[in-house]
Amino acid sequence: MSSSAAIHRIPPFTLVARLRTWWIILRISIEERLVYRGEFMLGTLMRFLPLVSQIFLLQAVFNATAPDNSAAGTATSAHSSSTIAGYTYYNFIAYFLLTMVTRAFSSMPTLASGIARSIRDGTIKKYLVQPVDMLGFLLICRVAHKLVYYLVAILPFAFVFYLCRGYFTGGWPPAPEMAAYVASLVMSFLLGYFLDATIGLIGFWFLEVSSLLFVYMLLSYFLSGQMFPLDMLDKFTIVRSITAGDLVRMTPIQYLAYFPATIFLGKIHGAKLLWGLAGELAWLLVMMGICRFAFNRGVRRYSAYGG
Amino acid sequence: MSQLKRYLRVLMVFARNSLIRSMTFRTNFIMECISNLAWVVLNLAFYVLLLSYTQKNGLGSGWTQYPFFVFLATIQFIYSLVEAFLMPNVEEFSELVRSGDLDFALLKPIDTQFLVSLAKFDWSALSNFVFASGLLTFAMIHIDHQPSLGAILLYPFYIACSVAILYSLTIVLAATTVWLGRNQSIYEFWFYITNFSRYPREIYSGPVGAPLQFVFTYLIPILVVVNVPARMLAKPLTTGDWRLAAFALLATAASLAFGRWLFNRAIHSYRSASS
Secondary structure, three states, rough: OOOOOOOOOOOOOOOHHHHHHHHHHHHHHHHHOOOHHHHHHHHHHHHHHHHHHHHHHHHHHHHHOOOOOOOOHHHHHHHHHHHEEOOOOOHHHHHOOOOOOEEEEEOOOOHHHHHHHHHHOOOOOHHOOOOOHHHHHHHHHHHHHHEEEEEHHHHHHHHHHHHHHHHHHOOOOOOOHHHHHHHHHHHHHHHHHHHHHHHHHHHHHHOOHHEEEEEEHHHHHOOOOOOOOHHEEEOEEOOOOOHHHHHHHHHHHHHOOOHHHHHHHHOOOHHHHHHHHHHHHHHHHHHHHHHHHHHHHHHHHOOOOOO | OOOHHHHHHHHHHHHHHHHHHOOOOOOOHHHHHHHHHHHHHHHHHHHHHHHHHHHHOOOOOOOOHHHHHHHHHHHHHHHHHHHHHHHHHHHHHHHHHHHOHHHHHHHOOOHHHHHHHOOOOOOOHHHHHHHHHHHHHHHHOOOOOOOOOHHHHHHHHHHHHHHHHHHHHHHHHHHHHHHOOOHHHHHHHHHHHHHHHOOOHHOOHHHHHHHHHHHHHHOOHHHHHHHHHHHHHHHHHHOHHHHHHHHHHHHHHHHHHHHHHHHHHHHHHHOOOOO
């Protein structure tokens, strides 16, 4: 089947009919995901285990940075007074916990590789011959996946956050910051989706995108702030007053972990916060455009043969 | 002796076959090496960044930059060996049990544990071993302390002991497949538990850390794994370190014996899968 003959066209559905289709897709996906809820919950709880060693590592680092780390009783005060890149020991732990929340929104496991595989093995045909938009369909499936994930993961998350409540020294953020935090999380989900989907769609041109995906995964792990707060890179000046941290904060990757966490911790306020949200929205719109463009162009050059 | 020779010959055949398989897809092999190295370099970059904030004291307890590089190199030596020679097989073991293909391994005139745990090698994982050699050399040039000849000779020996302990742990987890049917979460558990071994023992201190250190040293001896060999080269050895090194020998023997016992129990409980 040549794609030129079967270019994807959505019939003029009414809005109600389209909403009904999306609702059915969402319901089916939720039911599918709930099958493995036990393993889901156990897996989520286990994902917090590396945080335990991270807490001890940071404790050792902060004890070592304290001016008099040998004196008894100084460790606790060092944890609350000494800072690394503007973060106290407590801030650091809270930051890592919050990046886990952000990653629960922005990570899209198997999305890019799944899209690339469906292009390679031809199963993408099903989207091209049916009146369903592939990007919309996969987005709804992902929403279902995330909804089930939050439903199941809320227990382990609540348990760990309750245990670690002492690390949130600043308490809950005020209502406007909280609203900005929620908005940044929702946008991080959409941004993560469109970034991953675009990489998967590159499969129309290269077929095998695993190396590209690996590079992206590597960059996103290091530069999204998942591994450390990006402020730690501010000590490296690139040109004049521009630091390595500034450069990384210009990329959309920072919104996948760092940005929402810093809003909750109260590290970003006022105009800086609004500019940050505007930047996230702008990147989201850009990525939506690029993703749609890549899909439309890719479908035009796609050819599939045989049954 | 002839038995040992026979097993060595079979091992060489496994190694050769795996190498041929890797070399058939050479570009893929190179990509895998690069991927492995990229993760290690990234990890190293993170520690360099972290240590740049604590240059004088490092992580405390003598783990300053260069001794800690020795520690990181030791992690790579041990885990690259485990990932090259053991993990590909252990990961496949649950599939053998689930599909009933373990029957074929049981029928072969060779020890089943040997066959299922060493049949496949992932040569690309050894790229980290090469990287670790470079990192260790670099760290040893810059380190203040001069290790004794005995400590230098004991270093590879304790690396072998560490691999044996991790091997036993993987065998124990693999054996549980026979009773549980599917144990994907348990393999994840292996990854998360062994994560504790990737840091110096001293960091686990305080009311929570001390019991954790005790459990992961004496009950599940994963804190012995990297810590004992790394200490041989990184820092002057104290009486406590020698005691821990002696315990590591005991832990290795006990782990191997327990792994072997549990694997045999699992094989006896194996009921095959219907066709």
